[in-house]
Amino acid sequence: MASLSIRDVYKTYPNGVEVLKGVDIDIEDGQFLILVGGSGCGKSTLLNMIAGLETVTRGEIRIEDKVVNDLSPKDRDIAMVFQSYALYPSMTVRENIAFGLNIRKVPQNEQKEIIGRVSEMLQMSHLLDRKPGQLSGGQRQRVAMGRALARDPKMFLFDEPLSNLDAKLRIELRSEIKLLHQRLGTTIVYVTHDQIEAMTLGDRIAVMKDGVVQQFGAPQDIYNSPSNLFVAGFIGAPSMNFVKGTLVEAGSGVGLTIDTGVQKTVLNLPFSANAVRASIGKDVILGLRPERITDDRSAHNVADAQLQSVQVKVDVIEPTGPDTLVFFKLNGARAISRVHPSSNPHAHETLALLFDVSKAVLFDPTTEARIA
Known part of the structure; x- marks a missing residue:
């Protein structure tokens, strides 16, 4: 050796x-x-x-x-x-x-x-x-x-x-x-x-x-x-979802306004305002893995405090066997989620997805470096 x-x-x-x-x-x-x-x-x-x-x-x-x-x-x-x-x-x-x-x-x-x-x-x-x-x-x-x-x-x-x-x-x-x-x-x-x-x-x-x-x-x-x-x-297949938006203050923390074409809401993020203060009010890119956007059955091991329900419109589904990939629009760009096959989603229907932000990451759109 x-x-x-x-x-x-x-x-x-x-x-x-x-x-x-x-x-x-x-x-x-x-x-x-x-x-x-x-x-x-x-x-x-x-x-x-x-x-x-x-x-x-x-x-x-x-x-x-x-x-x-x-x-x-x-x-x-x-x-x-x-x-x-x-x-x-x-x-x-x-x-x-x-x-x-x-x-x-x-x-x-x-x-x-x-x-x-x-x-x-x-x-x-x-x-x-x-x-x-x-x-x-x-x-x-x-x-x-x-x-x-x-x-x-x-x-x-x-x-x-x-x-x-x-x-x-x-x-x-x-x-x-x-x-x-x-x-x-x-x-x-x-x-x-x-x-x-x-x-x-x-x-x-x-x-x-x-x-x-x-x-x-x-x-x-x-x-x-x-x-x-x-x-x-x-790294990752499918690759991480990248969501462009403006970082805003949300209560004592921060959030990102998201629009799925069905619902507009502020997605609360797990970062303190002090940690990302320099980026508040500026454009950022939120990174979320597909498995962090999922359904009730697949999210049962995640703490409720880290989950936020968002309504989306299903564009395309791809069954893979152990799970199903759901494609939808998030702030105008394509996003992918992983759901349990028993959810049985269909194209063009409205679906409630749970966003687990516990592993969310933020990037600077100019330097492409990680912010938090």
Whole structure:
């Protein structure tokens, strides 16, 4: 196992394009780090720099307290799993797994033991004599993982390993990767654009945009307390509702005037007037997760003081099985709520929804930073 420290790292290409702009990340031995963000945010470039496939323009990368900026990939004791599998088509599964072992001149009897252990761990013992062309996409990715596992490195690097697979296989292999981490306890750095993978796999998540880490922390902390509008909208499926309005005083606290097309009311917010005094009378953006706008049955665990009933007009419904998504207008913009399927809402009807403001967040519409 190995800790990883990334300090003030920049990457600028000869044409002047700056891809990474002062990245700072620290994880401990055995932690699972997710680098998540949209295309072009710099996450794969950062992974390649950790692997030694890209040079560091400025800053420092340490693996287990050793600066590795100038170390070649083979001297970093890492193993990488690529999106494209990168298997040798003319070799069998057994030979693909053994390839790195042969280069390191591992004795044959030891190779046999390693291949047996790895193939059993990944449930692919029956595939050892097949070639990649005879395997499904999920099986090929298992082989790629097996080849990395055979190395027994200090750190695993995964570059969007599941993006080529269908939805069902992604879920299955996601679970396999999590189980592997639990069994092995090895440090993992994992790149993805899929926020569900990020939330379900990581101990720590670095949300990236335009070469900058927007927020770094535990998955639930990022979900509940996003630092800005980008993080709030990127993490969560469906994403957070953003409601534009003017912050007003409401009794001893503050509120936001909302209009659903059926009802106009002031939604009381859980912030003291003193805490947000600088924003009173100004435009703000209220953030509420879809599960915080719900029905009686789904809101039974929420304190009554945090619930406010609001009448809305249903535009569209999307049954998902365990719950139903209800789409409606809130201050002129589309909003989404989650209700229990037994509520059985219908398009165009008026529905009473309960707004749970206990996890509400406020953003500045100009800077997009979180206010409260």
